[in-house]
Amino acid sequence: MNCYVHTPFCNGRCGYCAFYSDGAPSEAKVQNWLVRICRQLDELPRNSCSTIYLGGGTPTLPDIPVLTELFRHVLPLAKSGCEISMEANPETLTEGKVGFLRERITRISLGVQSFDGGLRKVLGRNCSDAALENALNWIGQAGFPHWNLDLIYGIPGQSLEAWQAELRRAASLGCDHLSCYNLTQEEGARLAEKMVPDEEDSVAMWKMTGEELARAGIPRYEISNYARPGGECLHNVSVWRGGKLWGIGPSAAGFDGRVRRTEVASLARWLEGVPPEADELSIPERCNEIFAVNLRTAFGWTPELWAQVPGAEPWAERLERTRAVAAQFPPDFLNVREERIFAGENGLLFWNDVAEAML
Ligand code: SF4
Numbered sequence: 185m186n187c188y189v190h191t192p193f194c195n196g197r198c199g200y201c202a203f204y205s206d207g208a209p210s211e212a213k214v215q216n217w218l219v220r221i222c223r224q225l226d227e228l229p230r231n232s233c234s235t236i237y238l239g240g241g242t243p244t245l246p247d248i249p250v251l252t253e254l255f256r257h258v259l260p261l262a263k264s265g266c267e268i269s270m271e272a273n274p275e276t277l278t279e280g281k282v283g284f285l286r287e288r289i290t291r292i293s294l295g296v297q298s299f300d301g302g303l304r305k306v307l308g309r310n311c312s313d314a315a316l317e318n319a320l321n322w323i324g325q326a327g328f329p330h331w332n333l334d335l336i337y338g339i340p341g342q343s344l345e346a347w348q349a350e351l352r353r354a355a356s357l358g359c360d361h362l363s364c365y366n367l368t369q370e371e372g373a374r375l376a377e378k379m380v381p382d383e384e385d386s387v388a389m390w391k392m393t394g395e396e397l398a399r400a401g402i403p404r405y406e407i408s409n410y411a412r413p414g415g416e417c418l419h420n421v422s423v424w425r426g427g428k429l430w431g432i433g434p435s436a437a438g439f440d441g442r443v444r445r446t447e448v449a450s451l452a453r454w455l456e457g458v459p460p461e462a463d464e465l466s467i468p469e470r471c472n473e474i475f476a477v478n479l480r481t482a483f484g485w486t487p488e489l490w491a492q493v494p495g496a497e498p499w500a501e502r503l504e505r506t507r508a509v510a511a512q513f514p515p516d517f518l519n520v521r522e523e524r525i526f527a528g529e530n531g532l533l534f535w536n537d538v539a540e541a542m543l
Pocket residue numbers: 193194195196197198201202203205240241242273
């Protein structure tokens with residue numbers, strides 16, 4: 185089992201962001217959220233989770249007493265060896281908070297977005313150079329078993345050379361995971377009309393990312409994710425493969441093996457107890473969706489992995505259907521072999537087209 189816990193607060197609103205966040209919180213809002221989150225966590229069986237992911241919003245925004253209470257209810261869910269990941273924003277960290285987290289989580293994911301203060305400004309990202317450098321030093325020295333940096337490319341004004349320099353700096357810091365996202369124009373983002381990446385540049389940067397990071401020993405394992413061997417995010421890998429998931433907190437999504445349930449994206453309504461929205465698909469539709477999502481990974485599917493998806497049809501049928509889809513694309517898009525199905529580099533790059541043909 186996996187568990188996702190959502191913290192719906194942020195100091196401000198980044199210009200590119202369309203995630204749900206209630207903004208800068210009052211103390212009362214944080215307390216109300218905490219009480220309900222803890223109550224829901226207490227209803228879940230102890231020692232049941234192989235992965236727990238604390239995301240947001242900004243999960244590192246609450247102060248240490250609030251986080252202490254949160255972890256008092258989160259940690260009993262963890263099985264031995266559980267991956268416990270937490271997203272962190274540099275400007276909300278202190279040396280003390282990093283030390284506190286090091287004692288409770290196994291993986292920290294820092295939202296850098298860009299090492300260049302000018303480009304962070306273009307993104308509408310409120311983070312000073314000093315806050316970023318401090319956070320990198322504290323995390324580097326704390327000795328987390330795993331740590332990730334989030335970066336964005338395709339930012340207006342960012343050259344290919346500048347992106348290469350960002351990648352080289354990130355790879356030199358000692359993290360074992362990098363998430364590199366292409367800037368996209370998200371509906372509802374505060375600066376959406378300014379967030380218009382050049383498509384050709386974006387493709388060149390994506391290709392460069394794969395080459396640069398492979399040379400640094402951090403190969404691509406999913407369209408936007410790169411890891412040293414053993415550094416892959418187990419939570420995400422499990423969810424991509426159709427793993428069951430509890431989604432706790434406003435806007436969080438859960439999955440019981442068949443139905444996806446998404447909590448309302450409003451703190452006030454979630455506190456009122458509005459029930460989650462169920463996304464009912466037939467078993468074949470759900471299996472198709474899971475199959476397409478995990479084709480975003482470089483590894484793809486083997487018969488053994490596919491057999492673990494509830495309701496999955498026999499591998500031979502899946503091979504036949506995928507061969508029919510692959511025939512619509514150039515030969516290097518989808519590799520369909522008896523022992524494994526996986527997308528080639530172009531298949532990853534044009535995954536949306538492949539998924540559309542599949543669904
Ligand atoms: S990008 Fe992250 S920190 Fe920025 S507004 Fe969105 S959720 Fe908050």
